[in-house]
Amino acid sequence: MAGEPLAGGAARIKGAQNGTVTDASGNYQIIAKDTDMLIFFFVGREKTEIAVNKKDHINLVLKESNCLIKKGF
Helix, strand or coil: CCCCCCCCCEEEECCCCCEEECCCCCCCCCCCCCCCEEEEECCCECCEEEECCCCCCCCCCCCECCCCCCCCC
16 A cells, blocks of 8 residues: 555665665664665665755655566576
8 A cells, every 4th residue: 555654675875785674664773874875675666765964764655666577587
């Protein structure tokens, strides 16, 4: 459903290897600098990048992806 929390969504700082996963309510915590860019992604949704810009809370809605997953390689 649109606007529903996504459990198991991923968030990481652009250019970094470490990140975090959203909990059952769609909440997450990540330590980022004001100059960092956060990347959010979830299977079946479009990847989204958002600048921290001194925000202490970032809420977003990931749009459904139009990309089809091909079976096999």
